[in-house]
Amino acid sequence: MDRRTSGSSSISTTTSTSPFSAKFPSPAPPTSAPAPGLPPLPLELWFHIAELVPPPDLPKLIGVHRVFFEMIMSELYSQLSFISADPRVVCEKLRSLQNPGLAERVRVLTIWPSAVRDAIRATEPERLEPERSQTPKPKPKPGHVRYLSKGREYVEDLLGHHRSASPPISSSRPSTPKEPLPSPIERVELFKAALRLLTRVDSLELHWYLDKGGEHAWTFPLFPQIWRGVAPGLRKLTLDIQLFKMGDVVLSCIALPRLEELQLTLRCDAARGHPGDTVVPYFVNKFAATLRVLGIKTIGHQELSQNFQLLGTFPRLRALAVIMPLDAYHLRDPSGFRQFLVNHPRLGELCVRYTRCCRDCVDDEFTTVYGKHRLYSDISMPALHSLELGLHIPFPLGIASSLYSSVAQLGSGLTSLTLKDRNLKLDEIKTVLRLFPSNRLKKLSLFARLLSPQVIDFIAQACPTLNSLSLDVETVVKSEPSQFDLYHNDVDGFAQALFNYAVDLDNDRWRYRTWTLSDVAVMRWEFQVGHQYNWACMSALARVVPSVRSFAGRGHMEQEQDVVLKPGTQRLLVDLGGRTKPFDT
Structure with missing residues (x-):
């Protein structure tokens, strides 16, 4: 929990104006004073107590002190997603975010630009006037049904008991009129106003690959508004995007002074192809001073040489994930990739996974005539302790693999090893583990x-x-x-x-x-x-x-x-794990 929210936000307005109060009941916030019978403690001590309580047990203490209420509410409204093209869903969230007490609790923001664009452009369909209620005329009954009805009436006369008349059936139910949607211009202004209030977002995820293409490009100034709103406090940025749209997103990006983690998924259609561009290394190099975690994944055929040749040095980088087809066909000049590894000997976590692209590669073609590997041979990473290795490229029969042997020799202090992308037989497990210092592995x-x-x-x-x-x-x-x-x-x-x-x-x-x-x-x-x-x-x-x-x-x-539960243990008042967070839909 962010301690800055404990005393500044108005909790009473937060719980009363939320449109989700029916589905997510929020108890009345306690005052700063502790519950009766508890000794008064300094606020810092309450924070220390809260840190020692397991998260599932926090709802039990929601009425004890305001600190626990703040933690529960911050967890409930910590994630905000704009992934629906339904204009009513988007407008409901935008109205809720007008309350600063809710907006300041958001820590994770997920945006699908195409969905937001469609929700803003959507027009409300014309509603038909409901028909007046009327009693339907009875249909003529068949002969045998008329005789049965008369016989039933005769018996009722003898017994002195008559059925009550059934109420008239309405042909249509009156519908409750819905509140009219704001105009597209008003929705844009609401969206901009909401972004300005999201000043405490730590993580931003942008997914822009499910779209109709270039002819339906974004026409509103979406991305400048996003960067101006969330940039100051952003620590993690995740982009899953088609490569030809990368410039629309990043060219308006201002400085992100606190960014520590960057995850990129770059997609390229087979029909379009991509000969290589400078927008990706240009964007990544902007965060060289603060970046600690970098992950790059490619989907579709792309030329990778220029990206690594233009990447600079990241002095604080400790974790690197590279998931792409690292073969001679896609990485025609391996010198840039190799130099990037050489420039970062202090990496502690490394993920290298070969992915299939346009052909089923059985050899990356980087082995020299002397048995060396052009990407990984003679590179030392003394701080490396965790390695995730993809095994899409099969082991050569009868000879040692320069690829896997070179990767295994990157770090001698390896304590965590993860092998993916291949079901290993017993003899293959023996071959792989003998390449690594397996006697030191902890995981x-x-x-x-x-x-x-x-x-x-x-x-x-x-x-x-x-x-x-x-x-x-x-x-x-x-x-x-x-x-x-x-x-x-x-x-x-x-x-x-x-x-x-x-x-x-x-x-x-x-x-x-x-x-x-x-x-x-x-x-x-x-x-x-x-x-x-x-x-x-x-x-x-x-x-x-x-x-x-x-x-x-x-x-x-x-x-x-x-x-x-142990005897005497109370049930949880609120089970956050079993509920959908109201903003994360």
Whole structure:
């Protein structure tokens, strides 16, 4: 929570003017004084207490002190999204943001420019006048129905009981007239006014790839207004955009003095192509003084050489993610990319993932005749501790891969390794882990084609100091034979085989007694269920590894639906996790 909101914002106006009060009931804000029976404490001490309370327990204390109320309201209204082209949805949010008490709580802003443009341009359809209510004329009944009706009336006369007449049926229900929409000009002014009030936004996301094309370009001064409104406090910027529209967004961007994280997804249609431009490196270089995290992902064919050749040096950069087709066809001159890595030896986190583009590449064609790799060989990153590596390019048969060998030698102090983009067989897992200093790894994540006792045993031997293991598996088997055939999931067989191999209860021998593994996660796809955690496999691992205390980073080994409250524990007053935030729709 931002402490600046604790005493300056008017909470009473915030809760009364919100259009979401019916769906998201907000209790009356407590005063600055604590509840009766509590000793008066300094405000700074209340802030310290709030930091020690777990987030799920904060709603219990919402009536104790104003600090907790502020934290709950700030969490509820922290995210604002303009992703709907419905003019009524957009206008409702714009009216709500006229209250500074709500606008100053927004920390994450998501904008789809095409949706905002369509919502502003939309015209309200003409409403038809409702028809007057009238009693419909009865249709003539068939002969047998008339006889039955007369017989029913005769019986009613004998019994002295007559049915009450049914009320007339209305052919149409009167509709409640809707409030007329503001004109497009008024909507533009409301949008500009809302942007001026969003002065405490930390993260901005712009998604501009779902659009009709250049003939429907934005005609309002949207982007200058966005930058003037949110630029001073912006720390994270995410752009997912078609490359030919990049100039419309960034050329009006002013200085972002606090920007620390930049995530770019650059899309290019196959029909358009892109020969290369300077707008991307020009935009990224503007934040060289403050940038700590940089991620660049490309979708579609693009020439990448010029981008890396024009990128400068970022003295504070600590995390880099490059997700693109890094082969000789797309990166014709690799000197710029290599020099960019050389200029940043203090990188602590690196993500390199090759993505397929216009052809299925089996070799990046950067291996020299001397066995060196033109991108990664002879580069040292002593501060590198976390590596995420994509394995789209297959391993060459019978020879060492200069690509993966060079990447593995970038940093000797690696403690976290994530392998993606390929289901690995047991022999491939052995090949990859032997390239890295696996005996120092604390965290390992990979995709395994088969989950077997042999896979677990090899990981335990190769990574004796591992603390966290995350596996995404295709099939669970009891054992791996020498020949691959069609397998079926055998979770019970896997659990029993692993226990029989790892545990000798009669002699009290535990093969993995000294393994330091404390957290394990196993996920797999299941038909008609989806991608989810396999609790049976994780429990099987916990049975044979005494040090396991947590599943999937949750801090416990129970399924969510099995977690019960302790006796005497009160239920949460407001379950924020189960509700949709009012502005984030």
